[in-house]
Amino acid sequence: MSHLAIFSLLFIFLFNFSLATNTIYNVQNYGAKSNGQTDSSNAFLSAWKAACASTSPATIYVPRGNYLIRNAEFNGETCKSKAIIIHIDGTLLAPSDYNVIGNEGSWIKFEKANGVSIFGGTFDAQGGSLWSCKTSGKNCPKGTTALAFYNSNNIVISGVTAQNSQMFHILVDGCHNVKLQGVKVSSPGNSPNTDGIHVQSSSGVSIMNSRIGTGDDCISIGPGNSNLWIEGIACGPGHGISIGSLGWESQEQGVQNVTVKTVTFTGTENGVRVKTWARPSSSFVRAVLFQHIVMSNVQNPIIIDQNYCPNHESCPNQGSGVKISDVTYQDIHGTSSTEVAVKLDCSKTNPCTGITLEDVNLSYKDGKADASCVNAGGRASGFEELSHCL
Numbered sequence: 001m002s003h004l005a006i007f008s009l010l011f012i013f014l015f016n017f018s019l020a021t022n023t024i025y026n027v028q029n030y031g032a033k034s035n036g037q038t039d040s041s042n043a044f045l046s047a048w049k050a051a052c053a054s055t056s057p058a059t060i061y062v063p064r065g066n067y068l069i070r071n072a073e074f075n076g077e078t079c080k081s082k083a084i085i086i087h088i089d090g091t092l093l094a095p096s097d098y099n100v101i102g103n104e105g106s107w108i109k110f111e112k113a114n115g116v117s118i119f120g121g122t123f124d125a126q127g128g129s130l131w132s133c134k135t136s137g138k139n140c141p142k143g144t145t146a147l148a149f150y151n152s153n154n155i156v157i158s159g160v161t162a163q164n165s166q167m168f169h170i171l172v173d174g175c176h177n178v179k180l181q182g183v184k185v186s187s188p189g190n191s192p193n194t195d196g197i198h199v200q201s202s203s204g205v206s207i208m209n210s211r212i213g214t215g216d217d218c219i220s221i222g223p224g225n226s227n228l229w230i231e232g233i234a235c236g237p238g239h240g241i242s243i244g245s246l247g248w249e250s251q252e253q254g255v256q257n258v259t260v261k262t263v264t265f266t267g268t269e270n271g272v273r274v275k276t277w278a279r280p281s282s283s284f285v286r287a288v289l290f291q292h293i294v295m296s297n298v299q300n301p302i303i304i305d306q307n308y309c310p311n312h313e314s315c316p317n318q319g320s321g322v323k324i325s326d327v328t329y330q331d332i333h334g335t336s337s338t339e340v341a342v343k344l345d346c347s348k349t350n351p352c353t354g355i356t357l358e359d360v361n362l363s364y365k366d367g368k369a370d371a372s373c374v375n376a377g378g379r380a381s382g383f384e385e386l387s388h389c390l
Contacts, residue, residue, distance in 0.1 A: 022056065022057045022058065022059055022085075023051075023054055023056065023057075023058050023059070024058075024059045024060075024061050025047045025050050025051045025058060025059065025060045025061065026047070026061045026063065027040065027043050027044055027047045027060065027061065027062050027063075027067070028043075028063060029047075030042075030043040030044075030046040030047045030050075031043040031046070032044060032047075032062075032067055033067070033068075034063065034064070034065020034066060034067060034090060035065070035066065036065075036066030036067070036068055036091075036093055037068060038068060039068050039069070039070050040067045040068055040069060041069050041070045041071065041072050044060075044062075044067075044069060044072055045072055045074070047060050048060065048074045048084075051081060051084050052076060052078070052079040052080065052081060052084065053079075053080055053081075054080060054081040055080050055081065056081065057081065057083040057084075057085070058081050058083070058084050058085070059084075059085040059086075059087055060084065060085070060086045060087070061087050061089075062086070062087065062088040062089060062090045062092075062121060063089055063090055064089045064090050065090045065091070066090065066091045066093055067090055067091070067092050067093065068093050068095070069092050069093065069094065069107070069108065070094075070095060070100060070101065071094075071101045071104050071106070071107050071108070071109075071144075072107075072108055072109070073106070073109040073110075073111060074108075074109065074110045074111070074113055074116075075111045075112060075113070076110065076111070076112050076113030076114060076116065076152070077111070077112040079113070079114075081115075082114060082115040083115045083117075084113075084115060084116050084117070085116075085117045085118075085119065086116065086117065086118045086119070086121075087119050087120060088118065088119065088120045088121025088122075088160075089120060089121065090121060090122075091121065091122040091123075091124055092108065092121065092122065092123050092124065093124050093126060094107050094124065094125040094126050094127075094146070094166075095126070096126045096129065097129070098127065098129050098130035098133065098140070098141060098143070098166060099141065101144050101166075102130060102140070102141025102142065102143055102144060102166065103141045103142065103144070104144045105144060105145065105148075106144055106145045106146075106147075106148040106171070107123075107125055107144050107145065107146050107147070107148075107165075107166075108123060108146065108147045108148070109148045109149075109150065110148065110149045110150070110152055110155075111150045111151060111152070112150070112151050112152060113149070113152045113155075114152055114153045114154055114155075115153075115154045115155075116149075116152065116154075116155055116156075117155070117156035117157075117158070118156070118157050118158070118160055119156075119158050119159055119160075120158075120159045120160065121159075121160055121161070122160075122161040122162075122163065123146050123147050123160065123161065123162045123163070123169075124163050124164055125144070125146040125162075125163070125164050125165040125166055125169075126164055127143065127164045127165050127166035127167075127187070127191065127194070128164060128191075130143055130166045131166075131188075131190075131191045131192055131194075131215075134192050135190075135192065141166075142167070143165075143166030143167035143193065144165075144166050144167060145165065145166075145167055145168040145169075145170075145171045146162050146165035146166070146168070146169050146170065147160075147162055147169065147170050147171070148168075148170075148171040148173065149171065149172050149173070149175050149178065150173050150174055150175070151173075151174040151175065152174075152175050152178075153175060153176045153177055154176075154177045155172075155175060155177070155178040155179070156178075156179045156181075157170070157178075157179070157180045157181070157183060158179075158180075158181050158182055158183075159181075159182045159183075160182075160183050160184075161183075161184045161185075161186070162183070162184070162185050162186075162196075163184075163185070163186040163187060164186075164187055164191075165187060165194050166194075167193050167194060167195070168193075168194070168195045168197075168198045169185045169187070169194065169195065169196050169197065169214065170183070170185070170196065170197045170198070171197075171198050171199075172197070172198070172199045172200075172202050172205055173199075173200050173201055173202065174200075174201045174202060175202045175205070176202065176203050176204050177203075177204040177205075178202065178204065178205045178206070179205075179206050179208070180197065180205075180206065180207045180208065180210065181206075181207075181208045181209055181210070182208075182209050182210065183197070183207070183210040183211075183212075184210065184211050184212075185197065185210070185211070185212040185213065185214060185218075186213055186214075187213065187214045187215055188215060188237075189213070189214075189215055189237030189238065190215055191214065191215035191216075192215055192216070193215070193216055194214045194215045194216050195214060195216045195217045195218075195219075195220045196212035196213075196214045196216075196217065196218045196219055196235075196238065197210075197212070197218075197219045197220070198217075198219075198220045198221075198222060199219070199220070199221055199222065199225055199228065200221075200222030200223060200224055200225060201222070201223065201224035201225070201253070202224070202225055202228075203225070203226045203227050204227050205225070205227075205228050205229075206228070206229040206230070206231075207219060207228075207229075207230045207231075207233065208229075208230075208231050208232050209231075209232040209233075210232070210233055210234075211233075211234045212233065212234070212235050212238065213235075213236055213237050213238060214237070214238045214239075215237070215238070216238065216239050217238060217239045217240060217241065217242045218233065218235035218236075218238040218239070218240060218241055218268070219233070219235075219241045219242070220241075220242045220244075221241075221242065221243045221244070221255055221258065222244075222246075223246055223249075223252050223253045223254065223255065223283060224252075224253035224254075224255075225255045225256075225258070226255070226256050226257050227257045228257070228258045228259070229259050230258075230259065230260045230261070230263070231259070231260075231261050231262050231263075232262050232263075233260075233262075233263045233264075234263075234264050234266070235263060235264065235265050235266070235268055236264075236265055236266035236267050236268045236296075237266075237267055237268060238268050238269070239268060239269045239270050239273075240265060240268045240269060240270030240271050240272060240273050240298070240300075241260055241263065241270075241271070241272055241273070242270065242273040242274070242275055243255055243258065243273070243274045243275070243285055243288065244273070244274055244275035244276055244285075244308075245275045245276060245277055245308055246275070246276045246277070246281070246283045246285065246322050247276040247277040247279060247281035247283045247320055247321060247322040248277050248279070248281070249281060249283075250279075250280055250281055250282065250321075251281075251282050252281050252282060252283040253283065254282075254283045254284035254285060254286070254322075254323075255283075255284070255285050255286075255288075256284070256285070256286045256287050256288075257287045257288075258287070258288045258289070259288075259289045259291070260272060260288075260289070260290050260291070260293075261289070261290075261291040261292050261293070262291075262292045262293075263292075263293050263294070264293075264294045264296065265293070265294070265295050265296065265298045265301070265334075266296045266297070266298075267296065267297050267298070267337075268298050268299070269298075269299050269300065270298070270299065270300045270301075270303055271293065271295050271298045271300065271301040271302060271303075271332075272290045272293065272301075272302055272303075272329070272332075273300065273303045273304075273305065274288075274303075274304045274305070274306075274324060274327070275304075275305045275306075275308050276305070276306045276308060276320045276322040276324075276347070277308050277309065277315055277320060277322075278306065278307045278308060278309045278315045278318050278319060278320050278347075279309075279314065279315040279318045279320065279321070280318065280319075280321040281320065281321040281322050282321065283321070283322045283323075284322060284323040284324070284325070285322065285323070285324045285325070285327065286323070286324070286325045286326050286327075287326050288326070288327045288328070289327075289328045289330065290302075290327075290328065290329045290330070290332065291328070291329075291330045291331055292330075292331045293331070293332045293333075293334075294332075294333055294334045295332065295333070295334030295335060295336065295341075295362060296334055296335060297335055297336075297337045298334070298335070298336060298337060299336070299337050299338050300336075300338065300340075300341075300343060301332070301334065301336050301341045301342065301362050302329055302332065302341065302342045302343070302344075302357075302360070302362075303342075303343045303344075303345075304324065304327075304343070304344045304345060304346055304352060304376070305343075305345050306319075306320040306322065306324070306345060306346050306347040306352075306375075307320070307345055307347075308320075319347050319348045319349030319350065320347040320349070320350060321347070321349065321350055322347065322350065323350050324346060324347075324352040324353075324355075325352065325353045325354045326353075326354040327352070327354070327355055327356070328355075328356040328358065329355075329356065329357045329358065329360055330356070330358045330359060330360075331358070331359045331360075332359070332360045332361075332362070333360075333361050333362070334362060334363075335362065335363055335364070336362050336363070336364045336369050337364075338364065339364050339369060339370050340369070340370045340371065340372050341362035341363075341364060341369035341370065341371065342357070342360065342362070342369070342370075342371035342372070342373075342386060342389065343371075343372050344372070344373040344374065344376040344389070344390075345372070345374050345375075346373075346374060346375035346376045347375060348375055351375035351376065351377060352375065352376040352377065352378070353377050353378070354377070354378055355376050355377065355378030355379075355380075355390060356378050356379055356380075357378070357379070357380035357381065357382060357386055357389070357390070358380075358381050358382070359381060359382055360380070360381070360382035360383070360386055361382050361383050362382075362383060363383075368383065368384065368385060369383060369385065370385050371383075371385045371386045371388075371389040372389070373389040373390055376389075376390055377390060378390045
């Protein structure tokens with residue numbers, strides 16, 4: 001027998017062996033109904049419990065159809081399996097009545113769930129009625145995050161669509177080694193507080209090749225993050241990619257080692273933004289790279305706002321304690337919808353240092369854009385007004 005034939009037989013054996021050792025748990029076998037009307041929460045939790053108890057890799061399968069989930073927490077603290085795949089061909093629906101889950105915090109929550117991978121599927125939180133309530137000025141619930149991971153490691157979220165969330169679409173909090181790829185986030189540009197992906201207190205998070213359109217930040221980076229890699233993002237509508245807001249607490253973790261590259265912003269309120277409260281804090285932002293970015297009709301393409309103090313409450317006439325240093329903007333091109341395309345408004349008590357603007361060329365109405373730098377130190381190259389900014 002030839003070596004090729006032996007190799008082929010060995011490959012087939014190993015492939016079939018891997019399938020045999022990966023048990024599949026179909027949520028319909030646990031009572032889930034795909035009619036979009038029957039609450040399937042307990043069926044999903046039962047499938048999770050069975051997969052969790054497996055001593056080998058396990059796959060939870062969600063066939064095509066619409067599955068109503070009231071809300072569900074998948075706790076992995078006692079799981080024996082360290083590799084659970086959730087393969088979704090269907091759509092998960094939240095209750096259309098926002099009062100049902102509006103104060104729950106999270107609609108679909110994973111807690112201490114290590115080694116979980118979600119492939120495919122749509123998470124539709126049906127948040128439209130809550131947005132209407134909020135914009136009308138009525139007394140409404142705060143709203144809930146659609147898909148949340150807390151204190152979980154080695155997570156993969158691939159090919160997932162999250163849409164119409166009451167608040168954040170995807171939350172990563174207290175996690176390590178998380179890969180989001182090929183994700184689509186979709187909510188109208190006027191939907192309030194609907195951040196696409198929010199990351200905080202986490203490390204080793206990558207967000208790749210994703211399309212995000214929301215009524216708030218496409219991606220928001222909160223306190224306590226390090227080693228974030230964001231690449232291949234299409235953002236719009238929305239408020240851009242934001243570090244912050246930071247510095248609300250006087251003792252707060254900072255943000256460091258962040259790369260944002262190959263991003264297109266279309267019609268967004270901001271492009272790349274760093275935002276801190278104008279009040280004392282131990283927080284910081286350092287070692288950040290914004291690179292290979294295209295702006296298309298963006299209101300504030302490049303902005304550092306260290307005087308964030310909405311309604312002038314809790315922080316009037318104070319300076320931000322957040323130290324911003326070693327932030328590089330490289331190869332950023334396109335158009336601004338306002339005359340001031342670069343606005344670096346740094347802290348009067350703790351000025352920005354080590355700011356680098358390299359090959360930044362932005363225009364306004366087919367003409368020159370302006371730049372404004374306050375309490376910022378570093379070097380700049382690009383359009384004429386930029387060279388005099390730092």
